[in-house]
Amino acid sequence: MENYGRLDPATGTSSRVRDFLDRMDEVIDFAIRGEADLTVFAGDAFKHRDPEPTQQREFAQRIKRLADHMPVLLLVGNHDMPGQAARASSVDIFQALQVPGVIVGSKSEGRVLDTRRGPLFLAWLPYPMRNRLLSDPEHAGKSIDELESALRTHAVDILADLARQAAGHAMPRLLAAHLSASEARVGSERLVMLGKDVSLSTSALADPVWDYVALGHIHCHQEINHGRPPAVVYSGSLERIDFGEEDEPKGFCWVQLARGQTTWEFVPVAARPFRTIRADVRHAEDPTHAILSELAKVDVAGAVVRVVITLRADQAAAVRDREILPALSAAANVSLYRQIEDEVRTRLGHENPESLTPIELLEGFFRLRGEDDERRRALVALAGEILAADVQAGEAPSSTEG
Numbered sequence: 001m002e003n004y005g006r007l008d009p010a011t012g013t014s015s016r017v018r019d020f021l022d023r024m025d026e027v028i029d030f031a032i033r034g035e036a037d038l039t040v041f042a043g044d045a046f047k048h049r050d051p052e053p054t055q056q057r058e059f060a061q062r063i064k065r066l067a068d069h070m071p072v073l074l075l076v077g078n079h080d081m082p083g084q085a086a087r088a089s090s091v092d093i094f095q096a097l098q099v100p101g102v103i104v105g106s107k108s109e110g111r112v113l114d115t116r117r118g119p120l121f122l123a124w125l126p127y128p129m130r131n132r133l134l135s136d137p138e139h140a141g142k143s144i145d146e147l148e149s150a151l152r153t154h155a156v157d158i159l160a161d162l163a164r165q166a167a168g169h170a171m172p173r174l175l176a177a178h179l180s181a182s183e184a185r186v187g188s189e190r191l192v193m194l195g196k197d198v199s200l201s202t203s204a205l206a207d208p209v210w211d212y213v214a215l216g217h218i219h220c221h222q223e224i225n226h227g228r229p230p231a232v233v234y235s236g237s238l239e240r241i242d243f244g245e246e247d248e249p250k251g252f253c254w255v256q257l258a259r260g261q262t263t264w265e266f267v268p269v270a271a272r273p274f275r276t277i278r279a280d281v282r283h284a285e286d287p288t289h290a291i292l293s294e295l296a297k298v299d300v301a302g303a304v305v306r307v308v309i310t311l312r313a314d315q316a317a318a319v320r321d322r323e324i325l326p327a328l329s330a331a332a333n334v335s336l337y338r339q340i341e342d343e344v345r346t347r348l349g350h351e352n353p354e355s356l357t358p359i360e361l362l363e364g365f366f367r368l369r370g371e372d373d374e375r376r377r378a379l380v381a382l383a384g385e386i387l388a389a390d391v392q393a394g395e396a397p398s399s400t401e402g
C-alpha cells in the first residue's frame with residue numbers, strides 16, 4: 001500500500017512500502033530472537049497480484065531470512081490471487097524454487113509438520129474465490145447469491161474435512177485461513193476489496209479440534225471467539241492503510257501452541273501513526289492563528305497527518321498555508337482539507353440537498369471527489385449493501401449473519 005507515501009530515491013521504493021518492510025523486520029527479529037518454531041503469514045503479501053520486482057525482492061529477502069530459522073507458511077490471500085486458477089499467485093515463486101522451509105498455501109491442505117520443539121498438525125484454507133467456482137460446469141448459470149451460497153458451503157466442507165484430519169493427530173493443531181468471518185468488525189478493507197466477499201460464521205472456524213485459528217484478510221486485530229478455546233484471531237495488518245485505522249493498534253500474535261492449553265498475546269509494532277486534526281475556525285478572528293493553536297496540541301512527529309479546516313467562504317484568504325505547513329514539518333505526510341460553509345450546498349449541484357436520499361448524497365460526494373464511473377458505481381452499490389444490512393440488523397437483532 002503506497003498511499004500517503006513518497007518515492008525514496010535511495011531505495012527506489014515508496015516510503016510507505018518501507019514502513020511495511022520495517023514492520024516485517026520487527027516481526028522477523030522478534031521471531032528469531034524468541035526462537036519461534038513456525039511463522040504463519042495469513043495472506044495478502046502485496047496489494048496486487050503483479051507486484052513490482054523491487055517489492056518482490058524485498059519481501060523475498062525477508063521470507064528467506066525467516067525460513068533459514070524456522071518453517072514459514074505463506075497463505076495465499078485474495079490480493080495475491082490471480083483471477084484464473086491456471087495463473088500464478090504472487091507467492092508461487094517460493095514453491096517453484098522450492099525454497100527450503102517455505103510452504104505456499106495456494107490450495108487447502110493439512111499436514112504434520114516437524115518443528116524443533118516437536119510436531120504439530122498444520123492446516124490452511126486460502127481465500128475462497130468465487131471465480132474458481134465459475135470454472136466448474138456444475139455452477140454454470142447460477143446467480144451471484146447462489147454462487148455465494150455454494151462457495152460458503154464449499155469452504156465449510158473443506159474446514160470440516162480439515163478438522164476431521166486434525167482429530168486423528170494427538171498433537172497441537174493450528175488452522176490458518178484467509179477470509180471474512182461474519183462476526184468480525186471490518187474497516188477500510190471493505191472498500192479496498194470493492195466486491196462481495198463470502199463470509200463464514202465463526203462457528204465454522206472455531207472447532208474445538210483446533211488449538212489456535214490464525215486468520216488473515218481483515219486489517220483490524222481482533223479475537224472473535226469471545227475468549228473461548230480455540231482462540232480465533234485476526235492478527236491484523238502491520239501498518240495502517242488509511243485514516244479509518246487511525247485508532248487501531250497494529251502488531252502480530254505470539255502464540256504458545258499446546259494441545260488444549262494454548263496461550264497467545266498481541267505484540268504491538270511501531271506502526272506509523274495517523275493523526276486527524278480538526279479546526280473549526282468559523283468564529284475565529286484570525287483563522288490561521290486558530291489553526292496553529294490546534295496543531296500545537298498534537299504530536300505530529302513522523303505521523304501521516306490530515307488537517308480538516310472548517311471555515312466561512314469569506315475567510316479563505318485568511319487561511320495561510322505558508323504559515324500552517326511549517327508547523328507540520330515534523331510530519332511524514334500532510335494533507336489539508338478545507339470545508340467551506342455554504343459552499344457544500346452549491347457543490348452538491350442541488351438547491352435543496354436536504355431532499356436528497358443518503359445514496360444520492362453519497363453519489364454526489366464521490367462525484368465531487370473525482371471517482372470514475374466504474375468505481376463510483378461500485379462504491380454506491382457497497383454503500384447500498386451496508387445501509388440495507390443496517391436495516392436488517394435492526395429488524396432481526398438476534399441474527400449474526402450480516
Ligand SMILES: [Mn+2]
Binds near residue numbers: 044077178216
Ligand atoms: Mn484479503
